[in-house]
Amino acid sequence: MKISVTKNENPKIKPVDESKLGFGSIFTDHMFVVEFEKDLGWHAPRIIPYQNLSLDPASPVLHYGQEIFEGAKAYALDNGEVGLFRIRDNARRMNQSAIRTCMPELDIELQYEAICRLVDLDRDWVPTSEGTSLYLRPTMIADGASLGAHSASRFIYYVICSPSGSYYPEGIKPIRILIETHYVRAVKGGMGRAKTGGNYAASFKATKEAMEAGYQQVLWLDGREQKYVEEVGAMNMMFVIDDKLVTAELGDTILPGITRDSILQLARDKGLSVEERKIPVTELFEASAQGRLQEAFGTGTAAVISPVGELTWQDQSIVINNNEIGPVAQMFYDVLTGIQKQRVEDAYGWVSTVPRFD
Structure with a gap:
């Protein structure tokens, strides 16, 4: 399908101070949209000026939460070009989420081309300061005008872009995590594997309570x-x-x-022993007491690596690696961000350069 382009004739004023970008509150001049209807399939892919969506009050997404999304980044490279990190893998995961939520898959190459063309058009919005990026949010929502409790027959896929500041403006600092023992996020056979909004909404209450108690995140059991x-x-x-x-x-x-998959590939290629298995929470506290728990860290698009300095479970707390980032976490952060910025050899073909279409 040919992607049409309508340029914004009233572009926004771009932020000057990249140290104040924050996350997810500033948006570029354009967005990509394509729609699905039962009889037409996906049709009319287009890049248009950033604007509000028009939804019927009975739109299924508003009543039954039938929606999925992705999170990815574009980076300013040292050679003046813009790089994308594993975007096709994001597109594949988007389709897996669509299957689980009874939504139509969208061709991976169309997703890839749409993001490339959108980022190219808004490449002047890609921040260049160290640690910054252009955050990409592909989203698919159910649409229509029906209160029937079943999958919709009309869907909208769109992509918006947001210049985002450094996740660690003052350097990498370990976080405090509360291990949740009351609420649960997901169960076997449920939606936990899909990247859908309901999974995040389900975590908000526990996270709010944890933050009020002085923690930054919740670790789910x-x-x-x-x-x-x-x-x-x-x-x-x-x-x-x-x-x-x-x-x-x-x-x-x-x-x-x-990011998890990237770290595991890097670890195996560097000769580290890797175990993907069930981890009893008691094992972590026993390993800490015996001096065998050396590091703990999270992996994700936003932070890449987020070291954990303290874990609390029930009435027990442990401090990990003297509340400092460990050598393994630091190594993975340096290598992966180096690959993303093309300062470290990309032996995996993870980074693609955004073409210049005009």
């Missing part, structure tokens, strides 16, 4: 026994125990993170 470690709200979790990199095995309840 399995929903059946509340015995095994799963993931943090916006990150997969990894631990270094006895010099081995240990992370929870994937399943119905854990999002298959692209």
Whole structure:
């Protein structure tokens, strides 16, 4: 399908001070939109000026939460071009989320071309300061005018872009995490593996309570026994125990993170022993008491690597690596961000350069 382009004749004033960008509150001049209807399939792909969506009050997304999304980044490269990190993998995961939520898949190459053309058109919005990026938010929502409790027959896929500041403007600092023992995020057979808004809404109350208690994040346990470690709200979790990199095995309840997958590939290629398995929460506290828990860190698009300095479970708290980022976490952060900025060899073909279409 040919993507039409309508340029914004009234462009916004671009931010000057990149140290004040923050996250997700400033948006570029354009957006990509394509729609699906039962009889037409996906049709009319287009880039248009950034604008509000028009939805009927009975639109299914507003009543039944039938929506999915992705999170990715574009980076200013040192050679003046713009790079994208594993965008096709984001598109593949988008389709897996669509299958789980009974939504139509969208051709991976169309998703890729749409993002490339959109970023190219708004490439002047890509920030250049260290640690900054252009955050990309592909989204698919159900649309129409029906209150029937069933999958919609009309859908909208769109992509918006947001210049975002450095996640660590004052350097990487370990966070405090509360291991949740009351609420659960996902259960076997549920939606935990899909990147859908309901999974995040389900975590808000526990996260709010944890933050009020002085923690930055919540670490979820399995929903059946509340015995095994799963993931943090916006990150997969990894631990270094006895010099081995240990992370929870994937399943119905854990999002298959692209950063997670990247770290595991890097770890294996660097000769680290990697274990993907069930991790009893008691094992972490026993390993800490025995001096075998060396590091803990989260992996995700926003932070890349987020070291954990303290874990609290029930009435027990442990401090990890003297509340400092460990050498393994630092190494992965340096290598992965280096690959993303093309300062470290990309032996995996993870980074693609945005073409100049005009």
